[in-house]
Amino acid sequence: MLIQTTIRSDIVNRPNAPAHAVPQAPNRALDRSSEVNSLEQSMLLMGATMSYPRNTEIFGENETADYLYQVVSGSVRTYKVLSDGRRQIGGFYLPGDIFGLELAGEHSLSAEAITDVKVLVVKRTALNALAARDATIAHQLFVRTSSELHRMQNRMLLLVKSARERVASFLLEMAERAPRGNAIELPMSRQDIADYLGLTIETVSRTLTSLESDAAIQVPTSRRIVLRNRSALSRMNG
Amino acid sequence: MLIQTTIRSDIVNRPNAPAHAVPQAPNRALDRSSEVNSLEQSMLLMGATMSYPRNTEIFGENETADYLYQVVSGSVRTYKVLSDGRRQIGGFYLPGDIFGLELAGEHSLSAEAITDVKVLVVKRTALNALAARDATIAHQLFVRTSSELHRMQNRMLLLVKSARERVASFLLEMAERAPRGNAIELPMSRQDIADYLGLTIETVSRTLTSLESDAAIQVPTSRRIVLRNRSALSRMNG
DNA sequence: CGATGCGTTGATAACTTTCAAATTTAGTGG
DNA sequence: CCACTAAATTTGAAAGTTATCAACGCATCG
Numbered sequence: 408m409l410i411q412t413t414i415r416s417d418i419v420n421r422p423n424a425p426a427h428a429v430p431q432a433p434n435r436a437l438d439r440s441s442e443v444n445s446l447e448q449s450m451l452l453m454g455a456t457m458s459y460p461r462n463t464e465i466f467g468e469n470e471t472a473d474y475l476y477q478v479v480s481g482s483v484r485t486y487k488v489l490s491d492g493r494r495q496i497g498g499f500y501l502p503g504d505i506f507g508l509e510l511a512g513e514h515s516l517s518a519e520a521i522t523d524v525k526v527l528v529v530k531r532t533a534l535n536a537l538a539a540r541d542a543t544i545a546h547q548l549f550v551r552t553s554s555e556l557h558r559m560q561n562r563m564l565l566l567v568k569s570a571r572e573r574v575a576s577f578l579l580e581m582a583e584r585a586p587r588g589n590a591i592e593l594p595m596s597r598q599d600i601a602d603y604l605g606l607t608i609e610t611v612s613r614t615l616t617s618l619e620s621d622a623a624i625q626v627p628t629s630r631r632i633v634l635r636n637r638s639a640l641s642r643m644n645g
Numbered sequence: 646m647l648i649q650t651t652i653r654s655d656i657v658n659r660p661n662a663p664a665h666a667v668p669q670a671p672n673r674a675l676d677r678s679s680e681v682n683s684l685e686q687s688m689l690l691m692g693a694t695m696s697y698p699r700n701t702e703i704f705g706e707n708e709t710a711d712y713l714y715q716v717v718s719g720s721v722r723t724y725k726v727l728s729d730g731r732r733q734i735g736g737f738y739l740p741g742d743i744f745g746l747e748l749a750g751e752h753s754l755s756a757e758a759i760t761d762v763k764v765l766v767v768k769r770t771a772l773n774a775l776a777a778r779d780a781t782i783a784h785q786l787f788v789r790t791s792s793e794l795h796r797m798q799n800r801m802l803l804l805v806k807s808a809r810e811r812v813a814s815f816l817l818e819m820a821e822r823a824p825r826g827n828a829i830e831l832p833m834s835r836q837d838i839a840d841y842l843g844l845t846i847e848t849v850s851r852t853l854t855s856l857e858s859d860a861a862i863q864v865p866t867s868r869r870i871v872l873r874n875r876s877a878l879s880r881m882n883g
Numbered sequence: 884c885g886a887t888g889c890g891t892t893g894a895t896a897a898c899t900t901t902c903a904a905a906t907t908t909a910g911t912g913g
Numbered sequence: 914c915c916a917c918t919a920a921a922t923t924t925g926a927a928a929g930t931t932a933t934c935a936a937c938g939c940a941t942c943g
Contacts (some may be wrong), residue, residue, distance in 0.1 A: 487802065495802050515798065542777075549787050552794060559797035560753065564725065564733050566804035567843030570899070597922065605805030607900055612923055629908080629922060808931070835890060845932055850891055867890060 446547040449537055450477055450505075454529040459520040466507060468517045474528050476507045481524030482594035485516040486602065496603040498558075499595060501585055505551070521594050566605055573604040574614040575643035578624065582634055589634045597629070684785040687775055688715055688743075692765040697758040704745060706755045712766050714745040719762030720832035723754040724840065734841040736796075737833060739823055743789070759832050804843055811842040812852040813881035816862065820872055827872045835867070 456479060459465055465476065468487060476483075478500050485497040485506060497516045500506045507518060508531075538545040565576045577600065581591050593600075597608040604611065615632070618624045623640055625633040634640065694717060697703055703714065706725060714721075716738050723735040723744060735754045738744045745756060746769075776783040803814045815838065819829050831838075835846040842849065853870070856862045861878055863871040872878065 489802070495805055497798065497801075515795070539780075545783070545787075549783075549790065552787065552790055556790060556794045556797060557753065559794060559801065560735065562801055563735070563797065563804060564727075566801065567733055608922075609901085609924085610899060613899095616923075846890075847892085847933085848931060851931095854891075 445541075445543055446551075447477070449534070449544060450475075450527055450529045453533050453537070454527040457526050457528050459524045459526070461520055461523050463520050465518040465520060465524075465526065466514050468515065469513050472507065472514045473531055474507060475505065475531050475534060476518070477505045477527040477529070478502050479525040479527055482521040483518055483524055483526070484521050484595065484599055484603075485518045487516050494602045495605070496599060499581075499599075499603065501594075508548070508552070521599065570604075570606055570610050570614050571617070572643045573606065574600075574611060574618065575623075575640040577604055578632060578634065579637070579640055579644065582637075589637075591632045591634070593630045593632065683779075683781055684789075685715070687772070687782060688713075688765055688767045691771050691775070692767040695764055695766050697762045697764070699758055699761050701758050703756040703758060703762075703764065704752050706753065707751050710745065710752045711769055712745060713743065713769050713772060714756070715743045715765040715767070716740050717763040717765055720759040721756055721762055721764070722759050722833065722837055722841075723756045725754050732840045733843070734837060737819075737837075737841065739832075746786070746790070759837065808842075808844055808848050808852050809855070810881045811844065812838075812849060812856065813861075813878040815842055816870060816872065817875070817878055817882065820875075827875075829870045829872070831868045831870065 454477070465483065466472070466474075480502055483500040483504075483506060485500070486494050487497065488494050498506070499521070507514065534544075534548075538548055565573055568576070578591065581593065582589070585591070595603075597611050601608045601611045606614075615624070615626055618640075619626050621639070623634075623636045625635055627633065692715070703721065704710070704712075718740055721738040721742075721744060723738070724732050725735065726732050736744070737759070745752065772782075772786075776786055803811055806814070816829065819831065820827070823829070833841075835849050839846045839849045844852075853862070853864055856878075857864050859877070861872075861874045863873055865871065
């Protein structure tokens with residue numbers, strides 16, 4: 408059985424910030440930073456940094472999953488292509504996020520660089536060996552897998568809603584993950600968003616336009632979105 | 646952060662079979678049965694059996710998650726109700742399946758008995774204590790959480806598809822989980838199926854009728870479905 | 884029986900996709 | 914730096930899919 412697991416760091420660096428930058432967010436991550444650091448520090452010690460240009464593949468579905476990745480800078484998407492050509496995006500990974508953790512031997516999704524990307528690459532066998540003798544590391548892996556499961560459950564709830572609700576949820580999710588006040592800098596295209604939400608690009612575009620005319624958001628450029636009324640967006644979330 | 650985790654046993658007993666029955670399936674579960682048994686046997690030793698009548702609550706969203714449950718007989722659904730009254734079903738649990746494993750203190754979904762149900766109830770603290778001193782148990786918990794994540798990912802793929810594809814996937818999933826040849830005995834109502842697939846009962850009903858007229862299935866009674874052409878159903882799966 | 888719950892079927896409305904075209908943005912070479 | 918081409922996004926109109934509203938059938942249960 409193939410498992411594609413993704414782990415989100417509690418400490419999300421700003422896009423393009425150097426990997427070793429101290430997170431400037433004065434948020435809740437601090438109260439368990441020591442735990443977070445032990446896994447992240449281990450990865451930093453064991454890992455090598457790799458660069459991938461925009462739109463290149465990091466790993467492919469069904470390749471052996473020998474490595475685990477953490478985004479240093481840039482953004483990554485994982486995806487699956489169905490037999491009829493439709494593409495479903497599994498997730499977006501921002502700096503600090505971990506992706507590509509497989510339980511079994513093969514990746515169940517492919518991963519691509521959305522922008523030029525730097526990733527920290529860690530050998531899976533090395534991390535497993537560490538987890539075997541360090542219960543803290545093992546626990547963190549478990550916790551993060553569980554977190555990812557929780558995220559999936561929310562995603563599941565999202566996917567049964569209307570286009571408007573899906574887009575609103577997506578915007579709130581992105582705003583939470585890369586906080587810059589009320590503005591969001593989207594690294595991904597409309598097509599990526601559409602394939603993430605299970606909609607078409609036209610529907611995503613129209614929905615954004617509609618949210619803008621309702622004064623819930625503002626779209627100064629296609630990749631930049633300002634949240635004008637978060638509570639309205641939250642209400643759409645069900 | 647609230648985590649609702651669910652674990653599916655590799656050994657799925659037939660509905661209504663006694664908990665201690667030796668699984669009669671001559672399938673792939675055997676090659677790691679010793680591992681599977683150690684968790685299941687531990688639960689059996691530590692747990693107490695409880696009964697819940699049809700349509701009663703086993704636990705509620707936001708209740709403290711002190712226990713973990715394994716279905717002995719009957720079927721269970723987990724669900725979440727959105728603020729506008731819509732209900733999304735998180736999963737169906739058949740005999741052998743484990744549900745209600747939370748990472749944090751509270752359940753993120755509610756659980757109800759679909760039919761009269763017997764469940765094995767295990768104190769979470771007891772199982773955690775066991776996992777702390779038995780790496781095999783801890784590993785099994787991790788593996789099963791990962792498995793659940795994998796199932797969620799497939800579910801995610803399912804939810805972006807058409808009504809026909811969703812229903813086909815649902816039928817194949819149920820057929821795989823409770824194998825009785827080509828017939829499926831559904832414990833849940835059309836409303837449950839609809840809330841699981843993110844559709845309305847009318848659409849589910851019409852889709853079943855349509856699949857029947859295409860000779861892909863046969864619906865002798867509303868709760869009993871015979872798969873007549875699995876490859877046709879699989880093709881719909883993308 | 885009559886009431887009630889569940890499932891099916893029909894007609895219509897709402898929403899999303901599809902197909903097509905216009906517009907804006909980004910990238911490239913002079 | 915500007916002009917040009919290609920790519921991405923937005924907008925429009927029509928078609929397709931699913932939801933909604935309504936009615937009917939069927940079984941169960943008091």
